[in-house]
Amino acid sequence: MYAYDEYDQTFVEERVAQFRDQVRRRLSGELSETEFKPLRLTNGLYLQLHAYMLRVAIPYGTLSTRQLRRLGHIARKYDRGFGHFTTRQNIQFHWIKLEQTPDILAELAEVQMHGLQTSGNCIRNVTADQWAGVAADEIEDPRIWSEIIRQWSTLHPEFTFLPRKFKIAVTGSPNDRAAVKVHDIGLRMHKNDKGEIGFEVMVGGGLGRTPIIAKTIRDFLPKQHLLSYLEAILRVYNQFGRRDNIYKARIKILVHELGAARMAELVEAEWQQIKDGPLALSPDTVARIAAHFAPPAYADSPTFTPEFDALRLENAEFRRWLKANVAAHKRPGHAIVTVSLKPEGGVPGDMTADQMDAVADLADLHGMGEVRVTHSQNLVLPHIRRADLPALWRRLSELNLATSNINLVTDIIACPGLDYCALANARSIPVAQRITEKFNDLARVHDIGELKIKISGCINACGHHHVGHIGILGVDKNGEEFYQVTLGGSEELSASLGAIIGPALPADRIVDAVGNLVDTYVALRQDGERFLDTYRRVGIAPFKERLYAPA
Amino acid sequence: MPLLKNGAVAADPWHKIVNGEALPPDGPVILPFERWRAERETLLGRNTPLGVRLSNTHSVAELEPDLDRLEVIELEFPKFTDGRAYSQARLLRERYGYKHELRAVGNVLHDQLLFMQRCGFDAFEMEKADPVTAWQAGTSAFSVFYQPTGDGRAPVERRRAAGAKAV
C-alpha cells in the first residue's frame, strides 16, 4: 500500500490547518455561506437535507486496517455509529456538525486521509479496480498509476475551477471492474504489438442526465507520458468546456459537440508542446511509487484443508459464498474475498462502526492488513489464505457480512436518495431494502444468476441506473414517488445504456415489477445465459409485454 | 480597488481604457483586447507603456507577437469559479515566455491567491478590505506542491529525488 512520506504528511496537516481557519471565519461570520460553500466543498463537506455530510476520500479504494478502524472511530464519535460507502470508493458520514469538522479532518490526517477533492469542480478522487495487485487476469497494477495521478491532481493550481467535476478511473485488467467507460477519462492498460505496456485513453464517458459511453482518443499511450497527456486533456477541457449551462459542462458534452476526432487533435496538439517537459515520468519516480505496491510477504498456504473440504461438503451456504464472494488470486493458496454490505433488509453500502472494527481485525488476522472498497459498495479482503476461509466465513456470518450475493440480484447499488439528498425525487434505499426482502432465498438468488440492479433517486444518476441490467430511476409525478425502469445497461468493456421499458411505476408496484422481470428472464433463458444475455437476445418486447399485462 | 504585488499594496499608475474612451495623450494605459487588435499599429507607435486586458475566451496566442512590448496583461476571473484564466496564465508564462506583469482581475479572492501565483500571476486586484492579511494567509498555507509549474517552486518529486528534507 502507499504510505505517506514526510511531504505528503506535511501537506495534509497544512490542509487541516487551512480548513480550521476557514471554518473559524465562517462561524465568526467573516465568511458568508456563499463564500464558504466552495471552500467546504473542496474538503468534502456538503450541506444535505438534515445535516452536513462529510465525504472522505479513499484513493482508488485502498484502506489499511488502521484507516478502517479510524473510520469506525469517526462514525462512533462524530456520527450516529455508521458510515456509508459510495459508488466512488469513498465513505460518507451523514450526520456531521460543522464545528467538529476540523477535528475530524485532523483525526483523518493522522492516518493519512482527508476529504480533499471529493467534491467541487476539480479532479476528483481517482478510482481503480478493487482487485488491483491480486487479480489473476491483471496486466499491470493500476494502483501505481492511480497514485501518480492522485499526487499530480492534488490541489492542481490550474484545474481546481474546471467547468464541472472530473473523474478518472484506471483498470489494469482486460476485465474492467472499474467502469472506466463511464468516466470523464478512462484508462485501460494493455500490451501493444511490441509487448510494451501502455494506456488506452478514453474520454467523455459519464452518466447523469446525458449518459454517454467514453470514446477512445488514443489507442496506446506510453506510460512515461501519462501525466502530460492528462494535463493536455484537462487544459483543452478547462479552456473549451462549456460554462454557460451546468448540465452541459461535463467533458462528455465537449467531446460530443466537437467529435472524438477533433478532440483527439486538440489534445495531441497541446500534448506535443508539453510531453517532454517536467511532467514526463522518470523511471526513478515510477520505481519509487511502485515499491509501495510490492506484493506482501505471502506465506505458503494449501489450497484445500480437511476443514475446508468438510465444510464445503456439508454446508450449502458456505458453497454459495465460495461461488459468489470468493475469487481467484494470482498467488496459489490465496483468495480474494468480497465482504457483502448488502444483507437482507440492509442499506446498500452502510456499515456500522463495530463492523468496521471487526473487519479490520479479520483483515489483520487472515489478510495482510489490507481492505478495499468496491464501486458496487462492498468491501474486499484482497489477500486471504484459503485455509482460513472457513474461519473467516463463520465470523463474517456472525457479523451479517457474509451474504452470498456478490453480482447477484440483491447486490444492489443505490444512491442515498430522498432519505438524505436534497436533489432527490424519490427514495432509493427503501426500494433496495424491499427488493432484498423479496429475494431472501439465497438458493433462488443463485439460480437467477448474475443480475445488477442499480437505483438512483433522480436524474443525476449517482446510483448508475443507466448501466444497471435493471435500472431504476426515481421520478416525481405530481408530488408522488414513481420509478422508471430501464433494461440492458452494462458497465463492462462492452458497455451499453439501458432502454426505458415503459411508463414509470408507482412505489407500491416497483418491487413486484422487478419480480416480474426476473420471472420473464427465467422463463426465457437458454443454457447458461445471464439476464443481460437473454435481454440482448430477445430484446425488450417480451419483458414489456409481461410487465404491463393487465392483471 | 487595491492592487497587491509581492504581498504589499502597490501603487497603480495604469489607466484603464473603457470601450469607446479616447486615449489620453500620454501615460501608461491598459486597453481591452478588441481595441488593441483594431488599433495595434498606432498603439505600437506610442511612446508610453502599454497593457492589454484579455477576456478568458480569447487565445493567448493572439498576443504572442507583442509580448515584449506589453508591460501588463490583465486576465479575468468573471466569477472565481470560472478557472479559464489559470490556463491562460500558465501558457503565457511557460509557453510564450511572457516576463512582465500578469494581473488577476475580477472576482479575486483570498483562497485562490496561491493557485493564481502558482500559475504565474504576480499582481492581484483584490476586493477584500485587508488584502495584505489575505495575502499572507492565502499564500503561506502550504509548503508542499505536487505539480511542476512555471512559478519556480520545487515540486515534491524533485525534492524527493534530491533527497531533501521536509521543511
Ligand code: SF4
Ligand atoms: S442520484 Fe439524485 S437523489 Fe441520488 S444521490 Fe444523486 S443527486 Fe441525490
